Amino acid sequence: MTLLPWSERFKLGIPAVDHEHEELIDLINTLHDQLGKEPPKEEVLGFLEEINAKINAHFALEEKVMRGLHYDELGAHKGDHEELLDGIRDIMDRAETAPFADLEADLAAQLKTWFGTHFATKDARLHHFLEEQGIDEETFVRENPNA
Ligand SMILES: [Fe+2]
Numbered sequence: 001m002t003l004l005p006w007s008e009r010f011k012l013g014i015p016a017v018d019h020e021h022e023e024l025i026d027l028i029n030t031l032h033d034q035l036g037k038e039p040p041k042e043e044v045l046g047f048l049e050e051i052n053a054k055i056n057a058h059f060a061l062e063e064k065v066m067r068g069l070h071y072d073e074l075g076a077h078k079g080d081h082e083e084l085l086d087g088i089r090d091i092m093d094r095a096e097t098a099p100f101a102d103l104e105a106d107l108a109a110q111l112k113t114w115f116g117t118h119f120a121t122k123d124a125r126l127h128h129f130l131e132e133q134g135i136d137e138e139t140f141v142r143e144n145p146n147a
């Protein structure tokens with residue numbers, strides 16, 4: 001069963017960011033499905049490496065966008081990102097020894113934190129900021145052709 005189905009509400013209006021949100025959810029859902037089949041540990045670790053790398057890149061992109069916009073809550077948003085990165089590193093450490101059932105629970109909890117709490121607060125605030133500045137998807141792409 002899908003851990004977290006994709007929803008339009010996970011979009012900020014910045015195509016590259018939105019695409020990554022979709023990819024991340026997809027990747028975590030796939031790992032969750034795989035865990036149910038009890039895959040070899042190396043496979044699980046490989047997945048976690050990939051999720052970790054993608055999340056690192058995603059946060060870097062969001063932070064670049066926020067810097068470009070002179071976003072007023074960059075510091076707080078970045079701080080939240082650091083905590084989320086600690087969370088995935090904890091899961092990676094635990095993956096060495098934890099049973100799959102524990103990992104599944106960890107992953108579900110982490111996903112809830114990322115796409116429940118972080119998205120509903122920090123990313124939503126950024127979305128709201130963009131709207132207030134009158135920056136829609138089209139404007140953003142026109143003004144940031146390389147983003
Ligand atoms: Fe974020």
Ligand SMILES: [Fe+2]
Nearest residue numbers: 021058062123
């Ligand atoms: Fe994000």
